[in-house]
Amino acid sequence: MxxxxxxxxxxxxxxxxxxxxxxxxxxxxxxxxxxxxxxxxxxxxxxxxxxxxxxxxxxxxxxxxxxxxxxxxxxxxxxxxxxxxxxxxxxxxxxxxxxxxxxxxxxxxxxxxxxxxxxxxxxxxxxxxxxxxxxxxxxxxxxxxxxxxxxxxxxxxxxxxxxxxxxxxxxxxxxxxxxxxxxxxxxTEHWHALVLNQHMEIxxxxxxxxxxxxxxxxxxxxxxxxxxxxxxxxxxxxFDPEGTLRRVREHDVSFMCGAPTVLNNLIQFYEDADGDVGMTGDRDVRIATAGSAPATATIETIEDEFDWRIIHIYGLTETAPIITTSNSPRRLAERGRELKVTQGSEVLCTDVRVVDEDGEDVPRDGGTIGEIVVRGNQVMDRYLGKPEETRRAFNDRIEGYFHTGDLATVDEDGMVAIQDRRKDIIISGGENISSIEVEDALYDHEDVSKAAVIPVPSEKWGETPKAVVVERPGASLTEDEVIDFVKDRLAGYKAPTSVDFVDDLPETATGKVQKYELRAKYWEDEERMVGEG
CATH class of the missing domain: 3.40.50.12780 (ANL, N-terminal domain)
Structure with missing residues (x-):
């Protein structure tokens, strides 16, 4: 029935x-x-x-x-x-x-x-x-x-x-x-909750x-x-670290979720207290994190010193979000903790693929880059009032799959690892920030000739927006002026936290800013380049 x-x-x-x-x-x-x-x-x-x-x-x-x-x-x-x-x-x-x-x-x-x-x-x-x-x-x-x-x-x-x-x-x-x-x-909500139950061990x-x-x-x-x-x-x-840890102890918390910035704030609180703070009640704690993967050092501190277990998942608003997870005891036993810095493999009853420009699956070699596409019962029904954007989202490279816009590799075990973001989304403290939206705000300033917004590493937020600005001749902008200008137009968390002034931006022959060149110098000393500082 x-x-x-x-x-x-x-x-x-x-x-x-x-x-x-x-x-x-x-x-x-x-x-x-x-x-x-x-x-x-x-x-x-x-x-x-x-x-x-x-x-x-x-x-x-x-x-x-x-x-x-x-x-x-x-x-x-x-x-x-x-x-x-x-x-x-x-x-x-x-x-x-x-x-x-x-x-x-x-x-x-x-x-x-x-x-x-x-x-x-x-x-x-x-x-x-x-x-x-x-x-x-x-x-x-x-x-x-x-x-x-x-x-x-x-x-x-x-x-x-x-x-x-x-x-x-x-x-x-x-x-x-x-x-x-x-x-x-x-x-879609019902189905996703069932999948979540399985992979979060609720x-x-x-x-x-x-x-x-x-x-x-x-x-x-x-x-x-x-x-x-x-x-x-x-x-x-x-969220606040002190209140979180107090509730963990008082209510014998066994499970929670948090972006990498939550983990980093808890670690900072723990270190400031010289480790003299209770991290658990009577039961083991597991914490699911999503978005940009935590740094290896963060995982080590949470699991070795807090004695908590990290579950890393990946998804988008359009996908409920969970479509992959690295919570695989079998693979963890084989490959160790490094598995937790990948976005993981597809969850139950979900078809996740990494495809090239022609919609063909890329080799499972952990090196060839394609776009993550997904088909599953938890994927959204549509974009409200946007039929053309809905059609494009499900039919860009391959028909019938939702196109995430995230570029990734996939290895022989089906483990997906994001390499770049097709739409230049910045994930700061678990919040999605559109670089395009911030750039549009910057271009409203009469003294801004060109602008690009990119993610840069942040110990607190994982990554944070940086504005790279070319001033108009004769202008004399300051970093604070630019940041305040954006804050007057957008939510505060979307504003750049730093500004670099340059003579010009690297561009293609058709005038498109080559953001990967801008990002490279800020991420060269990091373990991973995309949102994983």
Whole structure:
């Protein structure tokens, strides 16, 4: 028989089997059993329905890692509405674009970030604005907890859903202009959570610490996988090393995720304390990391001194994200720790290939470079409102595969290793930054003649944006002026952290900047060149 694969299945299983188990620990330590989580989800669903939210409507959320992020996701999906998590580091203009692009009906925002929504309220499509702890927000916001308190503790009349209906829209960082809305159906989210469960080794006694932002691909799918398996979500609003290690000890955390910058910050805290800090509770800890691989020294410190186990994965917003992992005990036994600096091999029921310009598989020699393409049930349905970009993404070099834009090699064991980024994305502290977007901002300055933005090594962030600028004749720019200029136009994390002024940029005969030449001198002393400083 066929049964629809729905995101709502995960909460339903948790309540059926683990209703008396602590499902969520809020940032302030308040504990909610899965039965209590479901009660709050039902009451929020009543409240959203009263605001006019129904099947196919969009609910946008701007919040850190909180219990009400999880509640809003499930309440929205149970109503048949579409969940749109937004990056809380974006500027008002960037948030305005997303709210209008997805045609959100309701915006829910945390008190720490609602200030970036208030200036755009009159210009966006949303009609209702709900604030968590609204009394701490300037402006007229409906209070989240008050809305819940006013609703009955009964299950709403939820619609019968199809697995092919839209469940969420996750926005990319905008590689060639405006961000793209990645539309994910109930089926793609459900399937990805099952794959995640397998390769992250998730169990019902896991205590999962939220150091990874929940807005990233719905927390890489852990909002579903941890819930459905019956584990416990331990919420931490934003990452800080001291708070992280305290929660690891207090809540006996067994699993978490974090970009390489998270690992580096934990190591720095550990070293500043001369190792005099508890790193675990009673159980072993594993930590999944993605994006640019950690440096070998980072892996050694985490695994040898912290006694944690690193799982490295790879993927994109469009792929849920996980499509490869180096978490292979068999290969690790054969090849050792060096395997963990590769992006790994394809995950269960996923077809990952590295192909040349003609769409043919490159040799499995660990040296020939091609583009990573993928086909799997966890891959996105489409880009919102962008049919031509969707068509191109699935048919560029080879028909029917999503084209990642990442250039890589593949070895005899099927292990993929990224060599370059086709679209010049910079991954800094786990955040994707479009070099093109930053360059466009630089070109708005009247004294900038030419500009290129490239990644350079950073001990703190893995890699960070550097602007290489050619000034107009007679100009006298300073590094601080250039950086501040970009910060006035884009989210702060996208701004260059350093600027070099040069007489000219290396270009091809057709005028294209040869960024690989610029990158080379900054990465020549590093183990790997791309985002792995």
């Amino acid at each position: 066929k049964r629809e694969m729905l995101t709502t299945d995960f909460l339903e299983r948790a309540v059926d089997l683990y209703d008396d188990v602590t499902g969520v620990v809020a940032h302030d330590g308040t504990e909610y059993t899965y039965a209590e989580v479901e009660d709050r989800v039902d009451r929020l669903a009543h409240a959203l329905a009263d605001l006019g939210v129904g099947r196919g409507d969009r609910v946008a959320l701007l919040a850190p890692n909180t219990h009400y992020f999880i509640e809003t996701l499930y309440a929205t999906n149970r109503l048949g509405a579409v969940f749109v998590p937004m990056n809380y580091r974006l500027t008002p203009d960037e948030l305005s674009y997303i709210v209008d692009d997805c045609e959100a009906d309701v915006v829910v925002a945390d008190y720490d970030y609602a200030g970036n929504v208030e200036p755009i309220r009159e210009e966006v499509s949303a009609e209702h604005f709900v604030g968590y702890e609204a009394d701490r927000i300037d402006g007229d916001w409906q209070d989240y907890e008050t809305l819940l308190d006013e609703q009955p503790s009964t299950e709403p009349d939820y619609p019968e859903l199809s697995e092919d209906e839209d469940a969420s829209i996750n926005y990319t960082s905008g590689t060639t202009g405006d961000p793209k809305g990645v539309v994910r159906t109930h089926r 169990r019902d006694d896991d205590n999962y610490l939220w150091t990874l932002p929940m807005f990233h691909c719905n927390g890489w799918g852990h909002t579903y996988a941890i819930t459905g398996t019956g584990g416990t979500h331990v919420c931490q609003r934003t």
